Structures are given as C-alpha cells and as structure tokens.
Amino acid sequence: MIKILAIFLLLPSCIYSQSKSINFHSIQNKKLFADHLFCEGDYLRAVEEYEAIRKTIKNDTIDFKILLCYSELGLYQQAEQNVSLSSNSDLSSEFNKLFYINQFKKDQYSFYSFYELRDYQFTIKKFSTLNIFHKLTSMSYLYTDLNSRTKEEIVKPFDVKDRSTISSFYDWKLDPPYKSPALAGILSAIIPGSGKMYVGEWGDGITALLVTGLLAFLAYDNFRANHDTRAWIFTGLGAFFYGGNIYGSVVSAQIFNARINFEFKDGLNLFLEQKNYFMPEYDFCN
Amino acid sequence: MISVTKICFNIILLAGIACNLRAQISSEEQFNYAKNFFDKEKYFDAVTEFKRLLFFDETDQYNFAANKFIGLSYKQGGKFSDAVYHFTLAEKNTGTAHELFETRIEIIKVNIIRRSTGRAFILLDSLQSDETFINKIDEINYWRGWAFIFADDWESASTSFQSIAPDHELKVFADSINNNFYNETFAKVLSIFIPGAGQFYTGEYVSGLISLSWNVLWGYLTIKAFVDDRVFDGFMIGSLLWWRFYTGNLQNAEKFALEKNLEITNDALYYLKNSYTGPKP
Amino acid sequence: MIKNNLKILFLIIFISTSAFCQLEDLKWKKADLSYEIPNNFRQRDYSFEFNNAGDLVKKSIAYTYWFFISDVDGDNCPFRPSCSAFLMQSVEETNIAQGMLMFFDRFTRDMNIYKGHNHYPRVKTGHYFDPPDNYTLDQETIKYIPSTHIVKE
CATH class of the missing domain: 1.25.40.10 (Tetratricopeptide repeat domain)
Known part of the structure; x- marks a missing residue:
C-alpha cells in the first residue's frame, strides 16, 4: 500500500516537471536548436551545436550541415576535414560538390590544375557533380589563362542561357581591350601629352603639352635674349617634365590595363556570386 | 511474485x-x-x-x-x-x-x-x-x-x-570643457590681420613665427619689386609666393584651432568613459 | 593495442580542439567601446632612422622642407602621399633618376588644368590616393582601386 502510494506521489511530480522543465541541453534539443540557428543563418552558433552532438548522433544530414556551415563561414580547412570523414555516406556526391566549390573559393586561380592532373575522375561519378566541376574549371581558366582551351571547351558545361555571357568572357580574355604602354610612350615622345590622351587622360595630356610647351618656349626665348642662366634652368625643368611625361604615359597605359583586368575579374566575380558558385539549392528549412 | x-x-x-x-x-x-x-x-x-x-x-x-x-x-x-x-x-x-x-x-x-x-x-x-x-x-x-x-x-x-539640477556634475564639466575650446573664427581673423597671430593664440608659436617670417619676406620683396617698377617680378612673387604663404597661414590658424579642440574633446570623452561614475551610454 | 588506442584518443582530442580553436577566433569578444573621435589630422613622420649617408641627406632635406615650407604654405597637394612624400618614397623604391621622372609625372597630374582627379580613389580626409607602387613600371605591383572606394591609409 505504501509502495503504491509512493508511486502515486512520484508520478505527478514527474508529469509536473515534464511540463515546466525542458532539457535545454539534451541531444535532441540541441539538434532542434541547431536547425533553428542554421535556418536563421547563424552558422557559427549552429555548427557549435552540431559539433557537440555529432559524436552521439551519426547522421549524414548533420555532417552535411556542418560542412555547409564551415563553407559559409569560410573555414575551408575544417570543411575539408569533414569531407574526408563522410566519403562513404549517401550524400557523398553532395559532399563532393561542396568540396570542389570550396576548393574553387579558396583558390580560383589554380583550380583548373585538378582538371589537368585528371585527379577528379576517380572521385566524381555523378553527372551533376561533374557538371559543377567542369563549370568551375572553365571559370578558373577565365580567371587565369586560357592555356589554349577552345571556346567550345570553356562554354560547353554551361546552361544555354549562360553560354553567351561565358562566350563574351572568353572573347574578352582572348583579346582584351588593352592600350599599348609602348605606343603611349612613343606618342608622348613625339607630341608631349598625346600618349596620355590616347589612354583617355585628356586633362593630364593637355596639361603635359602646355607645361612642356611653355618651358620650351621660355628656354628658347631666354636663349635668344642671351639670358643663359635662366635659359638653362628652363631647359633643365623642361627636360624633366618632358621625361616625366613619357614615363607617365607608359605608366598610365599600364594603369589603364590594370583597370581593364580589374573590371574583367569584377565581372567574373559578379557572375559567380549571382550563380552562388553553382551551389545546388538545399531545402533544409521549409 | x-x-x-x-x-x-x-x-x-x-x-x-x-x-x-x-x-x-x-x-x-x-x-x-x-x-x-x-x-x-x-x-x-x-x-x-x-x-x-x-x-x-x-x-x-x-x-x-x-x-x-x-x-x-x-x-x-x-x-x-x-x-x-x-x-x-x-x-x-x-x-x-x-x-x-x-x-x-x-x-x-x-x-x-x-x-x-x-x-x-x-x-x-x-x-x-x-x-x-x-x-x-x-x-x-x-x-x-x-x-x-x-x-x-x-x-x-x-x-x-x-x-x-543647476549644479549638476556634468553641467559643471561640460561648461569647463566648453570654456577651454579655442574659437576657430577668432584664430582665423587674427591671422588675417597679423600672419601667425592665430597660431600664437592656439599656442603654436614656432609655426606662427615661421608663417610671420615668410609673409614679411615675400611681402617686402613684392612691394619692393613694385616700387622698383619691376611689375612682372612683383606679380610673380606676390601671386606665387606671398599669396601662397598668406593663405597657408590662414589655413593653419583654423587647422590648429580645430586640432586643439579635437584633443580637448577627446580628453573629455576619455575622462567620461574611464573616470566618470554616473550612468553612461 | 592500448597504446594505439591512446594514440587515436589523443589524435581525436587534438583534432577536436584545433577545430574549435578556429571557431573561437570567429566568436566576437567584448569590444572596446571608445568614446573618442578618430583624429584625421596629418601627423608627420619625423623619425630620424637612416641606413646610409644618402638616407640622412634625403631625410634632412625632406624634413627641412616640411618644417619650414610645406607645413606653413597651406594644403596645396590634393594627393596622398603628398608630393614631397611621393618623391621620397619613389626614390626609395626605385632610384634617383626614376624617382625624379615619377615625381615630374605626379607634378603634371597635380597641375591638371581641368582638375580631372575623379578617377582616383580617396582617403578619409578627402585627398586622392595615389601611391608610388603604381608607377614603378612593374605591371604586377599596380593595384587598381576603383574611384568609388575609400582607402584606409
């Protein structure tokens, strides 16, 4: 009788504590909370929760989300460790996709070497993964050097609607609208400032022409009037401005070309960001 | 059982x-x-x-x-x-x-x-x-x-x-800071009449003296050139040198006042952050 | 066997701690919420460290110029580094002849009759950012910065 009474006394307290108390830090609740943080985009806190429970719960999705979190946080080294941990899982092709995207983000300039070394063939089996890999390889060539790839090779992996964009990137890479530093220098040697005008720096070009012209005139005028000292000062100054003008024209063509390169890479970056680096869309939050 | x-x-x-x-x-x-x-x-x-x-x-x-x-x-x-x-x-x-x-x-x-x-x-x-x-x-x-x-x-x-409160601690503090500030316009006006005077007002005596010296030198040479009927020289020295150092003197007077005021402000803010005990933002 | 297990255990502990180290770096800490206003007034670098006699002569001339002329004749240079600092850095990075050519080119651009300086990026004080690195004739050292950017000096 006492025993039954004891049970009856204990039971309600159990129910009571169930309704009022929550195990905030249980494995299941950590997972729920991590999923919530993940969907809110708080990847740092989410990955901390996932890491805490992954040893207890073996789950492909959790491993994959950890990889996604590290990728979003730009912690590619951690992401890589996680790829090797789960190469046998069902999601392995998704892991591979992320692995290649991360490799590309880490160094888009040497990514194409995977392709050239033919390392990838042993790991990639699925078509969609291979397609992402080829797209990234094309982009890597555009970032660095075409290495005598044909336009067809570069454009082929892309969707039909993107092919014209990639094709124009290719044309640009093959023949960028550079200005010749040598030509700019020669032009400015013949007519001061004309090299700068050729590059598009009209204000600087006209200024260079006026300054050298004025100093040359002053030197000539003073020599004619037999003011030799003054004449030599103006000649010296004029010579420096003339030299600086040739030098500056060469440099301004170089800077122009640097701008062209910058804008091209900016275009590539923008394209990749719009495509989110060809990352598949994962629907974990709906 | x-x-x-x-x-x-x-x-x-x-x-x-x-x-x-x-x-x-x-x-x-x-x-x-x-x-x-x-x-x-x-x-x-x-x-x-x-x-x-x-x-x-x-x-x-x-x-x-x-x-x-x-x-x-x-x-x-x-x-x-x-x-x-x-x-x-x-x-x-x-x-x-x-x-x-x-x-x-x-x-x-x-x-x-x-x-x-x-x-x-x-x-x-x-x-x-x-x-x-x-x-x-x-x-x-x-x-x-x-x-x-x-x-x-x-x-x-x-x-x-x-x-x-009329004698609130921060009221007294704000007043004392406000009294320490240099008047930027006053510094500039001083330097309009006597080059370097605004710099003296803000305590930058060396810079004030250099400014004054340059202005006296170029002013003298400009006026002398005009007196000697070397009008071209007068215009060149006056426009390229005297004017440059004169406007530089005005800029400096204002700059020093602003710089000193910023130092005063930052000292005050440092005090408020580290030593003031009342509620802080 | 036990030894091997221990090794693995240590490895696991090591990997997990190193993984967390990086995360710890990303976690923000208490910030220093200073009340003070950043001071953008130019502070001249009058440091008198020199490696050779040439350096001593060059710095002496530059410092004298700054002290007696540049600091009192107003803010006439729209660029950063200023024209005299540009000359000094150019000579340091290249040689006296090339440095002079770089300086005279800069001088011409400074005098631009249309005040056409809008393609340069700016620094916080509103001056145009124009470092000597872009003018050494080495295409690799040129760092193009769009004019819409504000450069931290």
Whole structure:
C-alpha cells in the first residue's frame, strides 16, 4: 500500500516537471536548436551545436550541415576535414560538390590544375557533380589563362542561357581591350601629352603639352635674349617634365590595363556570386 | 511474485527519480545560466543561451528579458544594429511602462554611442512628448545631455544637464570643457590681420613665427619689386609666393584651432568613459 | 593495442580542439567601446632612422622642407602621399633618376588644368590616393582601386 502510494506521489511530480522543465541541453534539443540557428543563418552558433552532438548522433544530414556551415563561414580547412570523414555516406556526391566549390573559393586561380592532373575522375561519378566541376574549371581558366582551351571547351558545361555571357568572357580574355604602354610612350615622345590622351587622360595630356610647351618656349626665348642662366634652368625643368611625361604615359597605359583586368575579374566575380558558385539549392528549412 | 512486484516498483521508482534528477531544468534556471555568461562578460555565449531559452520557452514570459540581455550583449560586442534589433523585440514584449521606458532608453544609448545622435534626439523627443513618462523628464534630459556631448555640442549639453539640477556634475564639466575650446573664427581673423597671430593664440608659436617670417619676406620683396617698377617680378612673387604663404597661414590658424579642440574633446570623452561614475551610454 | 588506442584518443582530442580553436577566433569578444573621435589630422613622420649617408641627406632635406615650407604654405597637394612624400618614397623604391621622372609625372597630374582627379580613389580626409607602387613600371605591383572606394591609409 505504501509502495503504491509512493508511486502515486512520484508520478505527478514527474508529469509536473515534464511540463515546466525542458532539457535545454539534451541531444535532441540541441539538434532542434541547431536547425533553428542554421535556418536563421547563424552558422557559427549552429555548427557549435552540431559539433557537440555529432559524436552521439551519426547522421549524414548533420555532417552535411556542418560542412555547409564551415563553407559559409569560410573555414575551408575544417570543411575539408569533414569531407574526408563522410566519403562513404549517401550524400557523398553532395559532399563532393561542396568540396570542389570550396576548393574553387579558396583558390580560383589554380583550380583548373585538378582538371589537368585528371585527379577528379576517380572521385566524381555523378553527372551533376561533374557538371559543377567542369563549370568551375572553365571559370578558373577565365580567371587565369586560357592555356589554349577552345571556346567550345570553356562554354560547353554551361546552361544555354549562360553560354553567351561565358562566350563574351572568353572573347574578352582572348583579346582584351588593352592600350599599348609602348605606343603611349612613343606618342608622348613625339607630341608631349598625346600618349596620355590616347589612354583617355585628356586633362593630364593637355596639361603635359602646355607645361612642356611653355618651358620650351621660355628656354628658347631666354636663349635668344642671351639670358643663359635662366635659359638653362628652363631647359633643365623642361627636360624633366618632358621625361616625366613619357614615363607617365607608359605608366598610365599600364594603369589603364590594370583597370581593364580589374573590371574583367569584377565581372567574373559578379557572375559567380549571382550563380552562388553553382551551389545546388538545399531545402533544409521549409 | 513478490519479487516481480518489487522489481516493478523499483523500476518505476527509479524512473520517477530520474525524471526529476535528469538535466531537466526550468526556464528560470536556463535564464540564470545565460545570465551567468553575461555577468562573466562572455557575451557571445550569453547570446547563444538566451536564444536557446527563447527558442524552447513556450510561455513567452522571457521574451522581454532575454531579448533585452541579447541586445545588451551585442552592444558590448560593438554590434550595434543587432543590439537595436533585439531591443526593439524586447520593446514589443514589455509588460510595464517602466520596462518600455527602460528599453527605449537602451535604444537611445546605442544611438548615442554609435554617434547616430540625430536618431537619438528624435527618440528622446518622442519620449518627452509621451505623457506616460512625464515623471521621467530628468532621465530624458540626462540622456539628451549625453547625446549633445556625442554630437560635440557641449553648450547644449550643459543646458540639458542644468535643467536637471543647476549644479549638476556634468553641467559643471561640460561648461569647463566648453570654456577651454579655442574659437576657430577668432584664430582665423587674427591671422588675417597679423600672419601667425592665430597660431600664437592656439599656442603654436614656432609655426606662427615661421608663417610671420615668410609673409614679411615675400611681402617686402613684392612691394619692393613694385616700387622698383619691376611689375612682372612683383606679380610673380606676390601671386606665387606671398599669396601662397598668406593663405597657408590662414589655413593653419583654423587647422590648429580645430586640432586643439579635437584633443580637448577627446580628453573629455576619455575622462567620461574611464573616470566618470554616473550612468553612461 | 592500448597504446594505439591512446594514440587515436589523443589524435581525436587534438583534432577536436584545433577545430574549435578556429571557431573561437570567429566568436566576437567584448569590444572596446571608445568614446573618442578618430583624429584625421596629418601627423608627420619625423623619425630620424637612416641606413646610409644618402638616407640622412634625403631625410634632412625632406624634413627641412616640411618644417619650414610645406607645413606653413597651406594644403596645396590634393594627393596622398603628398608630393614631397611621393618623391621620397619613389626614390626609395626605385632610384634617383626614376624617382625624379615619377615625381615630374605626379607634378603634371597635380597641375591638371581641368582638375580631372575623379578617377582616383580617396582617403578619409578627402585627398586622392595615389601611391608610388603604381608607377614603378612593374605591371604586377599596380593595384587598381576603383574611384568609388575609400582607402584606409
């Protein structure tokens, strides 16, 4: 009788504590909370929760989300460790996709070497993964050097609607609208400032022409009037401005070309960001 | 038979005890757990734990307090937009007028410290025009004073503190700072009449002397050239040299005054941050 | 066997701690919420460290110029580094002849009759950012910055 009474006394307290108390830090609740943080985009806190429970719960999705979190946080080294941990899982092709995207983000300039070394063939089996890999390889060539790839090779992996964009990137890479530093220098040697005008720096070009012209005139005028000292000062100054003008024209063509390169890479970056680096869309939050 | 009952009983008893003893904790305990991180200045972890509380607590009773502490944590981390966002969430969940006032002041304080004082003034005005807070006028004026300090308007700050008490500590402080400032226009006007005088006024004697010397030299040479009828030389020296050093002298007089004033302001702000003991933003 | 297990255990502990180290770096800490206003007034670098006699002569001339002329004749240079600092850095990075050519080119651009300086990025004080690195004739060292950017000096 006492025993039954004891049970009856204990039971309600159990129910009571169930309704009022929550195990905030249980494995299941950590997972729920991590999923919530993940969907809110708080990847740092989410990955901390996932890491805490992954040893207890073996789950492909959790491993994959950890990889996604590290990728979003730009912690590619951690992401890589996680790829090797789960190469046998069902999601392995998704892991591979992320692995290649991360490799590309880490160094888009040497990514194409995977392709050239033919390392990838042993790991990639699925078509969609291979397609992402080829797209990234094309982009890597555009970032660095075409290495005598044909336009067809570069454009082929892309969707039909993107092919014209990639094709124009290719044309640009093959023949960028550079200005010749040598030509700019020669032009400015013949007519001061004309090299700068050729590059598009009209204000600087006209200024260079006026300054050298004025100093040359002053030197000539003073020599004619037999003011030799003054004449030599103006000649010296004029010579420096003339030299600086040739030098500056060469440099301004170089800077122009640097701008062209910058804008091209900016275009590539923008394209990749719009495509989110060809990352598949994962629907974990709906 | 008996033994089976006994075993059953023991299992149920153990389950019952475990039910109570397991890591089940109440929301209050989780709140205190999070608050403990906050008190230890571990603000990142405090935010995590308060967020955990908000996620699991279905009673919504912590929507105000947890969001307030998340806001305070973000503020300590210098993440002001996140702070304002969570203070706003807290504001939506306030139960009392006091809590509402407290949260709004927190939002104002963030706006003061990140120097978006225009926003702070708008919020202070709306608090002042709200009849609920008619008895909080001193506190409103106190924070208005701080907003003026961060807007670098010490005179208005003094007025605000004065309306709390004529000899308010910060009123006296703001007045003393305001008296130390150099007058930029005065410095410039001095240098218009006597090159270098504005620099002397701000205590930059060497620079003042150099400026004065150059102006005397080029002024003398310019005038001499005109007197000697060398009009071209006069124009060249006057326009290329004298004028250059004369305008440079004016720029310097103003620059030194501004620079000295910035130093005075920063010394005052440093004092307020590190030595003033009253409420701070 | 036990030894091996221990090794693995240590490895696991090591990997997990190193993984968390990086995360710890990303976690923000209490910030230093200074009240002070950043001072953008130019502070001249009058440091008298020199490696050779040439350096001593060059710095002496530059410092004398700054002290007696540049600091008192107004803010006439729209660029950062200023024209005299540009000359000094150019000579340091290249040689005296190339440095002079770089300086005279800069001088011409300074005098631009249309005040056409809008393609340069700016620094916080509103001056145009124009470092000597872009003018050494080495295409690799040129760092193009769009004019819409504000450069931190």
